Amino acid sequence: ETLNLDQQIRRFRDSARELTLAKQAFHAFSVTVAREPSIPVYDCNHSMTLPGVQIADPASSRDADARTTFETTSGVARFFREIFDRNSINGNGMTILSSIHYGEEYNNAFWNGTQMAYGDGDGQIFVAFCRGTDVVGHELTHGVTQYTLGLNYENQAGGLNESLSDVFGTIFKQWLRQETVTEADWLIGNEILGPAAKAKYTCLRDMADPEAAHAMGGQVSHFRQYRDGMDPHESSGIPNLAFYKAAMALGGKSWDKAGPIWYHAMTENGTQPDMTMAQFAGATLSATDALFGGEQAVRAAVDKAWRDVGVTP
Numbered sequence: 104e105t106l107n108l109d110q111q112i113r114r115f116r117d118s119a120r121e122l123t124l125a126k127q128a129f130h131a132f133s134v135t136v137a138r139e140p141s142i143p144v145y146d147c148n149h150s151m152t153l154p155g156v157q158i159a160d161p162a163s164s165r166d167a168d169a170r171t172t173f174e175t176t177s178g179v180a181r182f183f184r185e186i187f188d189r190n191s192i193n194g195n196g197m198t199i200l201s202s203i204h205y206g207e208e209y210n211n212a213f214w215n216g217t218q219m220a221y222g223d224g225d226g227q228i229f230v231a232f233c234r235g236t237d238v239v240g241h242e243l244t245h246g247v248t249q250y251t252l253g254l255n256y257e258n259q260a261g262g263l264n265e266s267l268s269d270v271f272g273t274i275f276k277q278w279l280r281q282e283t284v285t286e287a288d289w290l291i292g293n294e295i296l297g298p299a300a301k302a303k304y305t306c307l308r309d310m311a312d313p314e315a316a317h318a319m320g321g322q323v324s325h326f327r328q329y330r331d332g333m334d335p336h337e338s339s340g341i342p343n344l345a346f347y348k349a350a351m352a353l354g355g356k357s358w359d360k361a362g363p364i365w366y367h368a369m370t371e372n373g374t375q376p377d378m379t380m381a382q383f384a385g386a387t388l389s390a391t392d393a394l395f396g397g398e399q400a401v402r403a404a405v406d407k408a409w410r411d412v413g414v415t416p
C-alpha cells in the first residue's frame with residue numbers, strides 16, 4: 104500500500120489522537136482508582152477477633168451500623184481528599200478497613216495501627232461508636248498521624264496526637280454540616296452518649312472549654328497544668344483550646360484557614376515522635392507563613408492562640 108504525503112500525515116494524526124485518548128483514559132482511570140480508596144466493612148459479631156467477617160455490600164446492608172460506618176468512613180476519605188488533597192490515611196490510597204460490633208457492649212472505638220474497630224457501647228453510657236461523625240474522624244486521624252508526624256502516645260507528643268484527632272474529627276463534623284466556627288458546637292462525642300451519660304454530661308470533650316463540667320473526660324486547658332505521664336486525653340485539652348481560639352479568631356469555616364495551617368504543620372515536618380507542644384506551635388507558625396505569608400492578622404491569631412494556653416511564653 105502506497106500512501107501519498109497527505110494520507111501519511113492523516114494516519115499519523117489519527118494514531119497520535121488515539122494515543123492521547125488512551126493516555127487520558129488511563130490517567131482518568133488511575134486517578135479514579137488512586138483517589139477513591141476502598142472502604143470494606145467487617146462484622147466481628149461481638150467477638151474481639153479482628154477483622155471478623157466481611158459484609159458483602161455495606162452501603163445497602165440491613166445493618167444500620169454497617170451503612171453508617173461505610174458512609175461516614177467514605178465521608179472522611181472524601182474530606183481529606185477534597186480539603187487537603189490527601190489520598191486516604193497514608194496519602195497513597197490505602198484501603199480503609201473497619202470492623203463493627205467489636206466485643207460485647209464494648210465502650211470504645213480505636214485505630215489499631217492497621218484498621219478501625221467500633222464497639223456497640225453498652226446502651227447506657229454509650230451507643231454504637233460508629234454513630235459519632237467526629238468519633239470516626241478522630242479515630243481515622245490517628246492513622247494519618249501515624250503516617251505523618253508518627254507521634255508517640257505519651258507525654259506532650261501523646262497530648263498532641265490526641266488533639267490532632269479531635270481537631271480533624273471536629274473539622275470533619277463541621278464540614279459535613281457546612282457550619283461556620285460560630286455555628287459549630289465544638290463538642291467531641293456528643294452523638295454517642297447514652298441515656299445514663301446524658302443525665303450528667305453533654306459530650307466526651309469540649310474543645311472550647313476543656314475543663315467544662317458538662318464534659319465527661321476531664322481535661323486541662325493551660326500548659327501550667329501539664330504533667331508528664333498525664334493521659335493524652337487530658338493534656339490534649341491544651342492544644343485543643345489553642346486550635347479553637349485560632350479558628351475563632353480567623354472566623355469563617357474551620358477548614359478554610361485554621362484547618363490547612365494545622366494540616367500543613369502535621370504533614371510537612373517529617374516524622375517527629377517526641378514533638379513537644381511548643382515545637383508544634385512553632386510548626387503552625389511556619390505553616391502560617393507558608394500558606395498565608397502576606398497576612399499579618401493570620402499569624403497574629405495563631406501566635407496569640409498558643410500564648411493564651413501557655414504553650415508559648
Ligand code: ASN
Nearest residue numbers: 211212213214241242245
Ligand atoms: N477512642 C480512644 C482514642 O482514640 C481509643 C484509645 O484507646 N486511645 O483515643
Ligand code: ZN
Nearest residue numbers: 241245265268
Ligand atoms: Zn484518640
